[in-house]
Amino acid sequence: MSLKFSRRDFLKSIAVAAAMLTAGCSPKRDTQQGPVDQVEAEKWVKGVCRYCGTGCGVLAGVKGNKIVAVKGDPDCPVNRGRLCVKGILLAKIIDTPDRVLKPLIKKDGQFVEATWDEALDLIVAKFKEAIEQYGPDSVGFYGSGQTLAEETYTMQKIMRAGIGTNNIDGNPRTCMASAVAGYITTFGEDEPMGTYADIEAADTFFLIGSNMAEAHPVLFSRLVDRKNSNPNVKIIVADPRKTRTCDIADYHLPFVPSRDLALMNAMAYTIIEEGRTDEKFIAEHTEFVKGADEKLTYDQFKAFLQDYAPEKVADSCGIPAATIREVARLFSQGDRNTMSMWCMGLNQRTRGVWVNNLVHNLHLLTGKICRPGNTPFSLTGQPSACGSVRETGGLSHLLPAHRMVANEKHRQELAQLWGVESLPAKPGYHTLEMFKAAVTGDLKCLWVMTTNPGQSLPNLNYYRPGMEKTFLVVSEAYHPTRTSELADVVLPSALWMEKEGVYGNGERRTQHIAQAIKPPGEAKPDLWAIIEFAKRMGYEKLVPFNTPEEVWAEYQECQKGTAMMLASYKRLREGHGFTWPVPDDNSPETYIRYAEGYDPYVKPGEGIKFYGKPSGRAIIYARPQQDAQEMPDTEYPFFLTTGRILEHWHTGTMTFNVKELKNAVPEMYVEIHPDDAARLGIADGDLVDVTSRRATCKLKAKINGRGQPRQGLVYVPFHDQVLERMINFVLLDAFDPGSKQPEYKICAVKLAKSA
Ligand SMILES: Nc1nc2c(c(=O)[nH]1)N[C@H]1C(S)=C(S)[C@@H](COP(=O)(O)OP(=O)(O)OC[C@H]3O[C@@H](n4cnc5c(=O)[nH]c(N)nc54)[C@H](O)[C@@H]3O)O[C@H]1N2
Ligand SMILES: Nc1nc2c(c(=O)[nH]1)N[C@H]1C(S)=C(S)[C@@H](COP(=O)(O)OP(=O)(O)OC[C@H]3O[C@@H](n4cnc5c(=O)[nH]c(N)nc54)[C@H](O)[C@@H]3O)O[C@H]1N2
Numbered sequence: 001m002s003l004k005f006s007r008r009d010f011l012k013s014i015a016v017a018a019a020m021l022t023a024g025c026s027p028k029r030d031t032q033q034g035p036v037d038q039v040e041a042e043k044w045v046k047g048v049c050r051y052c053g054t055g056c057g058v059l060a061g062v063k064g065n066k067i068v069a070v071k072g073d074p075d076c077p078v079n080r081g082r083l084c085v086k087g088i089l090l091a092k093i094i095d096t097p098d099r100v101l102k103p104l105i106k107k108d109g110q111f112v113e114a115t116w117d118e119a120l121d122l123i124v125a126k127f128k129e130a131i132e133q134y135g136p137d138s139v140g141f142y143g144s145g146q147t148l149a150e151e152t153y154t155m156q157k158i159m160r161a162g163i164g165t166n167n168i169d170g171n172p173r174t175c176m177a178s179a180v181a182g183y184i185t186t187f188g189e190d191e192p193m194g195t196y197a198d199i200e201a202a203d204t205f206f207l208i209g210s211n212m213a214e215a216h217p218v219l220f221s222r223l224v225d226r227k228n229s230n231p232n233v234k235i236i237v238a239d240p241r242k243t244r245t246c247d248i249a250d251y252h253l254p255f256v257p258s259r260d261l262a263l264m265n266a267m268a269y270t271i272i273e274e275g276r277t278d279e280k281f282i283a284e285h286t287e288f289v290k291g292a293d294e295k296l297t298y299d300q301f302k303a304f305l306q307d308y309a310p311e312k313v314a315d316s317c318g319i320p321a322a323t324i325r326e327v328a329r330l331f332s333q334g335d336r337n338t339m340s341m342w343c344m345g346l347n348q349r350t351r352g353v354w355v356n357n358l359v360h361n362l363h364l365l366t367g368k369i370c371r372p373g374n375t376p377f378s379l380t381g382q383p384s385a386c387g388s389v390r391e392t393g394g395l396s397h398l399l400p401a402h403r404m405v406a407n408e409k410h411r412q413e414l415a416q417l418w419g420v421e422s423l424p425a426k427p428g429y430h431t432l433e434m435f436k437a438a439v440t441g442d443l444k445c446l447w448v449m450t451t452n453p454g455q456s457l458p459n460l461n462y463y464r465p466g467m468e469k470t471f472l473v474v475s476e477a478y479h480p481t482r483t484s485e486l487a488d489v490v491l492p493s494a495l496w497m498e499k500e501g502v503y504g505n506g507e508r509r510t511q512h513i514a515q516a517i518k519p520p521g522e523a524k525p526d527l528w529a530i531i532e533f534a535k536r537m538g539y540e541k542l543v544p545f546n547t548p549e550e551v552w553a554e555y556q557e558c559q560k561g562t563a564m565m566l567a568s569y570k571r572l573r574e575g576h577g578f579t580w581p582v583p584d585d586n587s588p589e590t591y592i593r594y595a596e597g598y599d600p601y602v603k604p605g606e607g608i609k610f611y612g613k614p615s616g617r618a619i620i621y622a623r624p625q626q627d628a629q630e631m632p633d634t635e636y637p638f639f640l641t642t643g644r645i646l647e648h649w650h651t652g653t654m655t656f657n658v659k660e661l662k663n664a665v666p667e668m669y670v671e672i673h674p675d676d677a678a679r680l681g682i683a684d685g686d687l688v689d690v691t692s693r694r695a696t697c698k699l700k701a702k703i704n705g706r707g708q709p710r711q712g713l714v715y716v717p718f719h720d721q722v723l724e725r726m727i728n729f730v731l732l733d734a735f736d737p738g739s740k741q742p743e744y745k746i747c748a749v750k751l752a753k754s755a
């Protein structure tokens with residue numbers, strides 16, 4: 001590995017960065033990429049990209065106590081040296097003027113610097129007082145899919161085994177909860193059965209509600225490679241908006257928002273009607289269910305689908321029946337391998353779980369599952385939503401290693417392991433409930449870590465006053481943010497490679513991040529703050545560890561006896577990530593779960609076994625079309641959807657600190673269909689009022705931009721920090737009754753040129 005960038009590398013890195021800015025992915029693998037103004041390093045330290053769930057391996061070039069360059073790790077199987085523009089520019093998020101360097105305490109409305117002792121003593125006093133007066137459920141923790149696994153594991157243990165409450169939730173509730181519930185209801189176990197390697201083995205790709213080109217750019221580049229090297233590959237993109245992902249699509253289905261339940265039922269109808277099912281697979285490995293657990297026969301399921309003939313639903317979906325039939329045929333064609341990928345377009349919905357079930361249905365009906373290139377693969381958004389939250393038990397209803405709070409046996413197993421009598425059985429608050437309890441005053445103390453809910457929750461006019469009212473602790477790397485400004489105490493956090501720990505990406509790959517540099521000022525790893533808090537609360541016995549490695553060793557004990565065994569620290573330090581299950585240090589990583597020959601928990605002769613279900617069978621669900629909670633009407637005639645763009649990350653605390661990214665897209669905007677704009681007399685660049693029943697945002701119109709919504713739909717990215725452009729004020733806070741995930745993707749608005 002060369003320590004110095006040559007002039008050629010330097011020029012190449014500029015060219016690569018430029019190509020990515022326009023295309024969203026790098027043209028070639030194994031290129032060396034680093035920030036253009038920093039070209040020398042003393043050593044390269046192995047880590048994982050701070051941003052998306054793709055989980056690209058990185059090497060951080062260190063000189064003194066500075067990261068001077070970041071390049072893709074050529075040995076990481078995820079990206080093989082590639083990075084997108086955000087990854088390349090990661091070094092620039094570290095030395096910024098808005099880093100928090102000392103604990104801050106709010107006094108008379110002003111933040112004043114404090115010592116760690118003062119800050120922690122105050123937090124402990126407030127938590128103890130609330131618990132004594134109002135009980136353990138009067139406090140809560142709101143975490144993130146961007147924490148390290150060790151941080152969330154430790155915090156959830158303290159909340160449950162120490163304080164005695166399940167009030168621990170996190171932003172994966174706003175992100176992955178419907179995918180989790182989809183996998184669990186259908187297969188009995190969370191997380192995908194396949195891995196990214198399925199991309200290189202699939203022929204038909206069904207992308208629905210995912211803008212991979214901008215949200216998972218390096219993974220998208222693997223899809224581009226697959227298509228370029230194999231002319232037989234066909235890509236179907238189902239999204240109400242034409243996105244950059246459609247650039248490589250053979251079919252784009254711009255259906256009416258929220259009508260994808262009907263769309264996928266129509267595909268299932270076609271597959272059955274035209275005899276394109278795998279009857280043997282259905283008979284051996286599936287059963288049919290309606291509602292929660294009402295058993296159906298196959299014939300009853302077929303009868304249910306009669307309402308969804310493509311010809312019957314074409315108009316309401318906005319997609320011609322012939323197109324629906326065509327993509328159903330492509331999906332189910334016998335000699336082709338089919339991989340589905342989806343993301344927030346399905347999850348952030350009041351019927352997010354159902355619509356997840358419907359993707360699984362298509363794979364189960366056709367038997368296109370648990371074989372290379374055949375898989376329903378939910379794309380994970382955050383770098384460690386899987387590794388740090390779904391796996392560690394970082395949501396109010398989960399316990400470590402995919403156990404459930406509602407399961408008494410699971411609670412007992414962990415109570416025994418942790419040396420406590422019992423764990424609380426009462427369900428904790430899910431995200432919106434937790435922030436609502438802050439509004440109503442039921443939640444007295446709230447600790448927020450590695451997330452920015454003051455900007456990222458929906459219906460902000462309702463929730464922000466609650467954050468101000470409750471005793472709010474915010475662990476942050478930067479200040480002010482839209483959440484830290486509402487805090488009573490801000491704790492300065494070490495960022496990314498200023499600390500050591502583990503991330504788990506969207507393909508079950510557990511990867512280690514080494515510490516490359518020391519944090520600035522008095523910033524500390526969040527794990528340190530959590531352990532100090534625990535000790536001061538009197539829970540010394542629950543935190544018999546000081547290092548992430550020691551936490552990991554205990555966490556591995558919790559995994560024993562489950563099908564979710566992760567790699568040891570030794571292996572993680574040395575290797576380039578392992579896709580679990582890896583039952584011991586000699587086990588290879590697992591490519592395909594539930595399949596004999598791949599999954600160590602499936603015995604010889606068992607073939608395919610969905611062991612998450614007592615019957616060993618996966619469930620095909622009858623799920624009817626249900627529209628979004630708030631559909632357009634005469635007063636609010638447009639659908640509004642929200643999401644991401646390539647250059648920015650969520651609330652922008654990191655990416656607006658990188659001048660190349662900030663300059664690329666300095667402010668957010670509203671994408672409008674040209675015909676709608678013409679009708680309303682709106683020209684490109686005009687300031688537009690986007691108004692819902694809850695609030696108005698003022699945004700510049702973007703017509704024929706990189707994304708083109710269908711008629712009647714407008715789109716706004718949610719990265720802006722300026723109050724009048726923060727679209728989350730406009731959104732409603734309806735959520736899925738099963739997963740409790742908010743419906744960020746759909747509400748109704750009206751548009752008018754700003755006065
Ligand atoms: N650059 C960048 N990358 C990121 C992130 C980031 O902030 N910036 N965040 C990461 C995170 S945490 C996440 S969760 C992922 C999200 O990744 P994606 O889900 O791919 O991105 P989004 O832009 O949120 O939404 C995807 C698409 O859903 C579509 N959609 C809207 N309504 C519907 C509907 O009714 N049905 C369907 N099927 N689709 C609909 C939208 O038009 C949009 O194109 O991105 C990750 N990657
Ligand atoms: N309108 C709309 N809203 C959405 C969505 C949408 O599609 N549309 N998507 C939702 C989804 S999927 C998601 S995942 C959420 C994301 O929403 P958030 O999690 O609220 O957004 P981030 O900007 O990722 O917040 C992470 C915070 O952690 C801080 N940070 C970074 N590193 C560290 C660290 O090591 N320690 C600590 N303590 N802090 C650190 C960052 O500065 C930042 O403020 O947004 C949700 N909100």
Ligand code: SF4
Pocket residue numbers: 049050051052053054055056079082083084085086087088216217218219
């Ligand atoms: S694709 Fe995702 S993980 Fe990879 S470099 Fe870009 S933001 Fe980082």
Ligand SMILES: [Mo]
Pocket residue numbers: 174175176381382
């Ligand atoms: Mo997310």
